[in-house]
Amino acid sequence: MAIKLYDLRLKGDRRPSPFCWRAKFALAHTGLAWTEVPIGFTDKAALAFAQSTLVPVIDDGGTPVKDSWQIALHLEATRPERPLFKSTQARAFAEFASGWTDQTVHPGLFPLLVADLYDKVEDKDRAYFLETRGKRFPGRTFDEVQRTARESAIPAFRASLHPARRALGTGVYLCGEHPGWADYALxxxxxxxxxxxxxxxxxxxxxxxxxxxxxxxxxxxxxRRAPATS
Amino acid sequence: MAIKLYDLRLKGDRRPSPFCWRAKFALAHTGLAWTEVPIGFTDKAALAFAQSTLVPVIDDGGTPVKDSWQIALHLEATRPERPLFKSTQARAFAEFASGWTDQTVHPGLFPLLVADLYDKVEDKDRAYFLETRGKRFPGRTFDEVQRTARESAIPAFRASLHPARRALGTGVYLCGEHPGWADYALxxxxxxxxxxxxxxxxxxxxxxxxxxxxxxxxxxxxxRRAPATS
Structure with a gap:
């Protein structure tokens, strides 16, 4: 039975969630097939089977797993033939790269895209997005946040990617010869x-x-095949 | 012939340089013996043989190598029996961790210790330190920088270590079961x-x-054996 992945969908079948993308990379890395169940920000009921209110969630033949990192660990434990991490050092690097991406890359990137993101949110989910994400920028509109960020925050965001640039070096992937979790996270x-x-x-x-x-x-x-905005 | 390591020395034989510590960890990891040549900030002439003005520098039986990362690569290339990195992924993690430490940890920590550091600089090197490090804090004394940082910047510094905490997880080292470059850098x-x-x-x-x-x-x-300030 193919794994079901609950994925966030915006207008035009866009799939923005970086955490869902991590889950997709983990599934693809492990060589698994999966079907996607696209949902909106407010379709919380669809995730109740996994005691979650957030994507990604997978249903692996009746076993619910929530959270992209827990999904990775679940795949590692249940499909050891194509390991995501291979060694404790590789897993430690994966944790390190997740922590860095969550703490540095996402907060740096969010203000640079927030108005464009809001623009693509399905009508039924817009009030939810405004309420939950608006709190991060009190007293400012998403348009204002994005405009200001693009005027002043791009150099700092690009500079913040220095660790990834160093890991890449003259190589092919951030994880060396083969793609791994640090690549997937960024x-x-x-x-x-x-x-x-x-x-x-x-x-x-x-x-x-x-x-x-x-x-x-x-x-x-x-x-590349995923709907994009260009 | 034992490797010679040129190391920065302050009053009381204190050895502060984080880059020299990286070199020492690399040497120790590789199982090598070394002798230390302690120098002051202004003893640039001692490093001329390696076309360097900064520590660490090693003299490996007549071969000069400067820069802690270049020293690590040199040891990896010449002593493959106790590798620092083992795989391209481990080396990529090492680069990533170096980049993160340089970009996040050092700049976060420096203002928190700068006055104490200046206090330990040998008299002959104090003008050099004031000139080169003072530029980073225009119009402010080191005392003022350090006091302000300790009043307001500690929570952000501690939070910035999140990727290391995630890598450590419930494990022993940031690199997993065995200590590695990420451990050495932090x-x-x-x-x-x-x-x-x-x-x-x-x-x-x-x-x-x-x-x-x-x-x-x-x-x-x-x-632990190194002279400390407590």
């Missing part, structure tokens, strides 16, 4: 942006640009 | 502070506290 953040905005978070001459192109090509061009 | 930053200041960068209940104790114990308690 590519998922960039796919979040790509789904909703024509904004280019990377400078043209950034070594991460050809890397991201490779990430878009991975797994039968899973990322 | 421990070196904390040893920088320990050498010159009684300030505690970590909260008492931080999971990184027992980890740092383990790091102080490593390699015949190399870190």
């Amino acid at each position: 590519a998922s953040a960039l796919l979040w942006c790509r789904a909703v905005s024509s904004f280019k978070p990377l400078a043209e001459d950034d070594a991460l640009v050809p890397w991201f192109e490779r990430m878009l090509d991975l797994y039968d061009s899973m990322g | 421990a070196s930053a904390l040893l920088w502070c320990r050498a010159v200041s009684s300030f505690k960068p970590l909260a008492e209940d931080d999971a990184l506290v027992p980890w740092f104790e383990r790091m102080l114990d490593l390699y015949d308690s190399m870190g």
